[in-house]
Amino acid sequence: MIRCGYCGHEFAEEEGIRSCGKCGKPGGCRMVRCPKCFYENPPEAKAPKTLRKVIDLLKK
Amino acid sequence: MFERKRSLPADGTPAGAVTRKVALVGNPNVGKSVLFNALTGAYVAVSNYPGTSVEVSRGSASFEGGSWEIIDTPGMYSILPITEEERVAREILLTERPDVVLHVLDARNLERMLVMTLQLVEAGLPVILVVNIMDEAERMGLEIDIPLLQEKLGIPVIGAATAKKRGLPEIRKAIASCDAAHHASFGYSRRLEGDIAEIAGLLSGEYTLSGKSLALLLLQRDEEIAALVAGKEGDRAGAIAEKVREKTFERRESFHLDLSLERKGIVKGLLAGVLRTPEKRRVTAGERLSSWAVHPLTGVPLLLAVLYYGLYQFVGVFGAGTLVDFLEGTLFEEYFNPWIIGVVNGIVPWEIIRELIVGEYGIITLGLRYAVGIILPIVATFFLFFSVLEDSGYFPRLALLVDRIFKKFGLTGRAVIPMVLGFGCDTMATMVTRTLETTRERIIATVLLTLAIPCSAQLGVIMALLSQAPGALLVWSVCLLLIFLVVGFLSAKVMPGETPMFYMELPPMRLPQLSNVMTKTYTRMQWYFMEILPLFILASVLLWLGKITNFFDKLVNWMEPVMAFIGLPRDAAVAFIFGFFRRDYGAAGLYDLQTKGLMDPRQLVVAAVTLTLFVPCVAQFLMMKKERGLKSATLIALFVSVVAVGSGWALNRFILFTGIL
Ligand SMILES: [Zn+2]
Numbered sequence: 001m002i003r004c005g006y007c008g009h010e011f012a013e014e015e016g017i018r019s020c021g022k023c024g025k026p027g028g029c030r031m032v033r034c035p036k037c038f039y040e041n042p043p044e045a046k047a048p049k050t051l052r053k054v055i056d057l058l059k060k
Numbered sequence: 061m062f063e064r065k066r067s068l069p070a071d072g073t074p075a076g077a078v079t080r081k082v083a084l085v086g087n088p089n090v091g092k093s094v095l096f097n098a099l100t101g102a103y104v105a106v107s108n109y110p111g112t113s114v115e116v117s118r119g120s121a122s123f124e125g126g127s128w129e130i131i132d133t134p135g136m137y138s139i140l141p142i143t144e145e146e147r148v149a150r151e152i153l154l155t156e157r158p159d160v161v162l163h164v165l166d167a168r169n170l171e172r173m174l175v176m177t178l179q180l181v182e183a184g185l186p187v188i189l190v191v192n193i194m195d196e197a198e199r200m201g202l203e204i205d206i207p208l209l210q211e212k213l214g215i216p217v218i219g220a221a222t223a224k225k226r227g228l229p230e231i232r233k234a235i236a237s238c239d240a241a242h243h244a245s246f247g248y249s250r251r252l253e254g255d256i257a258e259i260a261g262l263l264s265g266e267y268t269l270s271g272k273s274l275a276l277l278l279l280q281r282d283e284e285i286a287a288l289v290a291g292k293e294g295d296r297a298g299a300i301a302e303k304v305r306e307k308t309f310e311r312r313e314s315f316h317l318d319l320s321l322e323r324k325g326i327v328k329g330l331l332a333g334v335l336r337t338p339e340k341r342r343v344t345a346g347e348r349l350s351s352w353a354v355h356p357l358t359g360v361p362l363l364l365a366v367l368y369y370g371l372y373q374f375v376g377v378f379g380a381g382t383l384v385d386f387l388e389g390t391l392f393e394e395y396f397n398p399w400i401i402g403v404v405n406g407i408v409p410w411e412i413i414r415e416l417i418v419g420e421y422g423i424i425t426l427g428l429r430y431a432v433g434i435i436l437p438i439v440a441t442f443f444l445f446f447s448v449l450e451d452s453g454y455f456p457r458l459a460l461l462v463d464r465i466f467k468k469f470g471l472t473g474r475a476v477i478p479m480v481l482g483f484g485c486d487t488m489a490t491m492v493t494r495t496l497e498t499t500r501e502r503i504i505a506t507v508l509l510t511l512a513i514p515c516s517a518q519l520g521v522i523m524a525l526l527s528q529a530p531g532a533l534l535v536w537s538v539c540l541l542l543i544f545l546v547v548g549f550l551s552a553k554v555m556p557g558e559t560p561m562f563y564m565e566l567p568p569m570r571l572p573q574l575s576n577v578m579t580k581t582y583t584r585m586q587w588y589f590m591e592i593l594p595l596f597i598l599a600s601v602l603l604w605l606g607k608i609t610n611f612f613d614k615l616v617n618w619m620e621p622v623m624a625f626i627g628l629p630r631d632a633a634v635a636f637i638f639g640f641f642r643r644d645y646g647a648a649g650l651y652d653l654q655t656k657g658l659m660d661p662r663q664l665v666v667a668a669v670t671l672t673l674f675v676p677c678v679a680q681f682l683m684m685k686k687e688r689g690l691k692s693a694t695l696i697a698l699f700v701s702v703v704a705v706g707s708g709w710a711l712n713r714f715i716l717f718t719g720i721l
Contacts, residue, residue, distance in 0.1 A: 005450035005580075006459075008567020010088060014113070015143065030587050035143050039455075042583035 002032060006039030013043055079120070079127050082235055083158035085149060085180070087173060088135030090166045091192045093117075095222040095231070096132040114148040124236035131158065139179040139273065140280050147284070153185065154268050154288075160238045162231070164190045167197035167204055167219070170335060174327045175320075181215060181243050184270035188216045188234050195221040203336040212330050214244035248322045255279065255307050262300045265292030278304045279315060346569040353457035353569075363461065366454070370445045371519075376527025379441030388433030389655075400424055416604050427600035430648045431593050438521055439588055440581070447580040451572035460566070478505050482513035504551040506688060511700050512544040514672050521647035522668050525654060529661040531720070532668075539669050539711055543703070599638065599645060612637075626670060626708035627716070628663050629653075639671055646671050662715045670708035673700065 001010050016032035031040035082099075086092050097104075100119030109116045117132040133152050134145035141147040153161065163180055165173035170191065180187045191204060210217035216234040220227025247253060259278060260271030267274060267288075277285040278300075286304075290297040308315065352358040401418045408414050418425045449455065462479075514522065526533040606612030619633040631653055639646020650667055653659050659667065684693040 003576075006455050008453060008456075015145070042580050042587070044579070044583075 002034075002041050002044060004034035004037065004039055005041050007034060007037040009034055009036040011035055016041070079129050080159040081129050081131065081156060082160045082162055083131045083133055083152055083156070084162045084164060085133050085136060085153070086164035086176075087137055087166070090164050090173070091222045092132060092135075092164045095162075095164060095190065095192070095220075095228075096130060098222055098225065098228055099128075099232070100130050109148045109151070112144055112148055114145055116148065116152070123232045126236055128235065131156065136176070138176055139183060140277060140282055141284075150284075157268055159186060160235050161185045161187045162190055162235070163187055164192050167191045167194045167202065168200060170197075170204065171327055171331060174330060175323050177213070178246060178323055178326060178330075179273070181213065182246065182270065182276075183273035184243075185268075186238055187243070188218070188231075188238055189213065190222075190227070190231060191217060191219050192222055192227075194219045194226070195224055201337065205334045205336070209330070209334045212244065212334065214242055246326050248319075248326075252318065252322060255311075259300065259303055259307065262296065262303060263289065263293065264296065265289070267292070276319065279308055279311075280319070281308060346571070350453075350457060350566065350569040353454065354460045354566075356461065359457070359461040363458065366449070370449070371442075371523050372527055372533065374445055375438065375441045376523045376533070379438050380521075380523070380525070380527060383437035383441070384434055387437055388429065392429045392433045397425055397429070412608060415608070416601070419604065419607075421600050421603035421607060423597050423600045423604075426603070427593075427596040430645070430652070431589070431596045434648050434651055435521065436585075436589070440585055442519070442523075443581045443584045443588075444577070447577045447584070448572045450580065451570075451576045453567050453569040456566050457569070478509060479513060482509045500555045503555065503688070503692070504548065506684065507551055507696055507699070508544060508548055510684065510696055511547060511673055511703060512540055518647050518672070521651060522672060525647060525651050526665065526668055529664055532661050532665040535665050535711075535715070535720070536668050536672075539665075539707070540672060543673065543707060547703070596645065622705065626666055626705060627712035628667055628708075629658055631658055632663070632667050635667065636671065636674075639674060662712070665715070666708050666712045669711055670704050673704035673707055 002013055002016060003010050011034065013032055015035050017035060017038070018032065030043055032043050033040050084092050084096055096117060096119065100121050103121075104117060104119040106115050106117045108114065114134050116134065119130050119132075121128045121130055131152060133149040136146040136149040138146070139150060141150050152158075161180060163177050165177070177187065177189055189209075191206065191209075194204070197204065204219065206217050206219040216238065218227050218230045218234055220231060222228065248256070256272055256275045256279075259275035263271050263274060269277075274285060274289065278289065286301070289300060293300060311318070353362055397418075404414055404418045404424075408417070415422065417423055420426070522536070523533065526536050603612060606615065615637060616630065616633045619636065620630050623630055623633050623636075632650070635646050635649030635653060637646075638649040647668075650659075650664070650671065654664055681693065681697055684696060688696065
């Protein structure tokens with residue numbers, strides 16, 4: 001889950017609004033925008049995300 | 061379909077009984093899933109809602125002599141949907157017509173979350189309210205009179221702590237004996253009730269939601285409901301749409317806000333006598349800080365303190381001073397550069413290639429040195445500071461504080477959101493101006509963004525640069541603030557219009573968590589670095605090309621009069637040329653000039669102000685063109701450039717005249 005740094009809304013990375021690709025940065029920016037307020041949040045870093053998936057898998 | 065426990069039998073019900081439906085609704089994180097699991101036991105199926113990527117869990121249960129299908133709907137904040145989850149949740153309420161709607165909310169946020177209970181009850185749905193997480197609320201010292209709340213709402217209300225299995229038998233009993241017909245009704249202001257009655261009176265189809273609820277949704281321009289009504293009303297649909305248009309036009313400025321305030325008022329009334337906070341409620345440090353942060357009298361000094369310690373001391377003095385001195389001054393200039401120049405000179409026989417790699421604008425001696433030696437330590441400290449503020453929940457408070465101050469200068473409040481975003485990335489923020497209501501707001505916001513909001517990386521470098529010369533930072537800040545206010549005030553005057561109200565719910569303030577801060581800083585730095593390193597290398601190559609073809613010299617010569625006009629040395633043109641690629645690159649160019657001793661504090665501050673005011677970079681111009689059209693974008697860019705050079709000139713004159721630096 002990403003906790004929006006602006007409005008505090010918690011959302012899954014998939015729910016967020018992805019890079020618009022219009023800013024001309026190579027590959028677009030990687031920021032994930034909050035679906036409620038549009039604030040841009042950095043995506044979850046790879047390592048914790050993988051770890052969480054493993055934990056989820058173990059739980060099942 | 062993806063199965064978690066055991067799948068349902070083919071017909072979705074355990075054999076035999078008549079199954080009734082229970083839908084669980086509520087915000088995310090209120091313990092809805094825990095309750096769902098506690099109610100359902102063994103039979104659960106999770107599947108995507110048709111046509112969406114939203115998962116819905118269904119399970120079955122038998123208790124109190126009945127059999128039930130329990131549906132766990134996705135999180136929703138309001139009956140008026142914004143996200144896909146909310147849309148699906150409402151769709152379930154509309155089409156599946158559950159026999160019981162179990163609204164689960166967090167006892168600690170009763171006041172905020174009761175607004176949705178109100179909406180559900182008003183819609184005529186068979187609601188049971190579960191006030192969950194009572195244990196935590198009690199620990200905080202909150203007392204909630206559940207029977208009184210039940211009496212006032214006219215629906216079953218159960219206090220629970222589902223994680224501790226408290227309240228589960230009562231919930232089961234309430235589900236079994238739910239009586240949909242019985243609930244209280246809430247009145248709005250006479251004017252709003254009048255509007256509702258006029259529209260609801262025109263509806264004659266059969267709907268799951270009440271006429272009152274439908275009328276309010278129509279007035280809030282809910283397109284799905286408009287389509288639903290149009291489908292059911294046949295030839296009366298035109299008249300209804302016309303009436304809705306008439307009413308929404310009459311109240312176009314403030315309908316959402318009015319409604320939200322009226323609902324909050326009703327909730328306040330409901331909670332009177334229900335919610336008791338102890339006489340001496342412990343006000344947490346976070347709450348106290350939070351109220352300081354939004355009140356102008358305390359908020360402004362707090363903001364200044366944050367800026368002084370965070371930006372000036374930490375980013376400026378520590379990041380740009382200590383760290384850059386070490387990385388750029390010692391590591392690069394004393395050890396790495398002489399070594400790599402020696403190595404390259406030894407292997408590469410051609411002067412021109414040597415220039416490309418280790419020359420004045422060489423890929424390694426300029427590109428890599430700027431990126432690693434100057435930008436890296438500054439953005440690292442800056443992003444660290446930024447992430448700490450972000451994680452503490454300070455930004456929305458800042459928005460409210462700034463909003464109060466801005467309004468006095470005729471600025472729109474909602475524009476605070478793209479403004480705050482502008483510190484992250486102007487390009488993005490320019491796109492977000494689209495969310496503003498009026499064209500007037502959008503234009504003012506775009507002008508201010510383009511002009512006076514530096515992106516965070518540029519801000520970092522400029523802070524760093526100016527904190528080396530005492531007083532320069534103060535002059536720069538005052539200058540930008542002044543320009544910002546004057547331009548904002550003038551734009552508001554030039555384009556008159558009403559200023560809509562800005563309204564925002566504040567998330568709790570909290571102590572930043574080390575792991576969050578570290579992750580965010582690391583991620584931001586990683587992306588930033590991956591983004592700028594190729595650009596720096598490309599810029600080095602272009603500059604090298606410019607140098608060997610003498611084009612660069614011509615450009616510098618051509619810009620010399622402009623530089624002279626604002627009192628800058630000829631070499632400062634280099635920084636401005638860098639700045640066209642990216643503003644932070646330009647700022648790094650200034651930094652280089654300063655360390656070479658080519659600029660005095662006056663020139664430094666003039667250059668920094670002019671560079672900050674300039675249209676940020678090629679990317680932002682393109683975005684502006686896309687959002688505002690070529691004509692508006694060119695005009696804004698032209699205006700901004702004139703203001704930038706003009707301010708540079710005026711500031712230079714002013715400093716020379718007063719001799720303050
Ligand atoms: Zn948000």
